[in-house]
Amino acid sequence: MKVIVLGAGIIGVSTAWYLLEQGHEVTVVDRQPDAALETSFANGAQISVSFCEPWANAEAPLKVLKWLARDDSPLLFRPKLDPWQWRWGLSFLTQCTDGAFERNVQQLVALGRYSHESLKALVAQTGIEYHRLERGILHFFSSQKDLEGGAAGAELMRRHGVDRRVLSRDEVLRVEPALASYGPRIAGGTYTPSDESGDARVFTQELAKRCAARGAVFLYGHAIDGLDREGDRLGTVRIHDLASQQPRTLKADAFVAALGSYTAPLLRPLGVHLNIYPAKATRRR
Incomplete structure (x- = not known):
């Protein structure tokens, strides 16, 4: 089965790993240039x-x-x-x-x-x-x-x-x-x-490398514009390259939304209402 994981934080990348373990074809999309550069970058550890x-x-x-x-x-x-x-x-x-x-x-x-x-x-x-x-x-x-x-x-x-x-x-x-x-x-x-x-960023980035070595495709630097239905199921995700602004449409058999607080607004147009709301974060260096 072809699966697209939206989000390359610790949850998205871990999900990609376990999907690969089960024999699925996996693509991971994230707007950042590497894994774990947003919510998973500097959490409580x-x-x-x-x-x-x-x-x-x-x-x-x-x-x-x-x-x-x-x-x-x-x-x-x-x-x-x-x-x-x-x-x-x-x-x-x-x-x-x-x-x-x-x-x-x-x-x-x-x-x-x-x-x-x-x-x-x-x-x-x-x-x-x-x-x-x-x-x-x-x-x-x-x-x-x-x-x-x-x-x-x-x-x-x-x-x-x-x-x-x-x-x-x-x-x-x-x-x-x-x-x-x-x-x-x-x-x-x-x-x-x-x-x-432990360091969530380091863990996630190292796991992403191992996922890529096993065949996962990582589309870094790509923003997610929306999801589209095909009949009664999700069929495609619309993305665009942040560097070239080139739009793309990706098809898959299944999708995983692992975008933290951004998951709720992404799914809302599809009638899926998740009770997720962003909270304050504090970190010390």
Whole structure:
């Protein structure tokens, strides 16, 4: 089967790899000159099953109201005259009940475990090096109130079988001695030995090279203009070369849209309405 993957981030390229494993003919389209140059370029780099509490919880609505005027808020929400933003916001509020929160935690933990195991198997298969650190992930807190919040999150994860431990100040410093100069201001922390970290950009670009070596075609520097139906199914994608502005139409048996927050507006004209909306991102160098 011929499959076109739209988007060369970590999800798109990983999807391309597994499609190749199943014997499909794969083409990947991305507007950037290489893989992983947008959302996957500089993300949090954490493979952290233990820290997957949903944003939507019983306390979230009040917190969002308090954060409206803050540019440094962890969840930046600025109301606009955008019906899709309000649609997303209302859906978010429906997930802030205790029952929805518990259900979502179960699903996120299961998905996180599956993703982590899949990553480990893929790394073992390919030998990709991407600055991987298998040292666990430590969170430390500078106030007793924040520590109590972290401890509650750790207890929640332990109920779902995730080994997220609550540490005293001395235990935090034993895990990470480099924090010694900051020690007096540390109230405590949480630590999960099974979590790890790595560079998503490096991983994705290395996996893309291996996909290309196995026959995948990467059309970098091509913007996606739209998808067209053929009867009751998708048949073609319209793209154009950003350098020459030359338009192209590609046919396939199946399509994968892995464009992050750009997936929703791409599919909307087809009557597919995904509740995906872009969120603020912060990174430190």
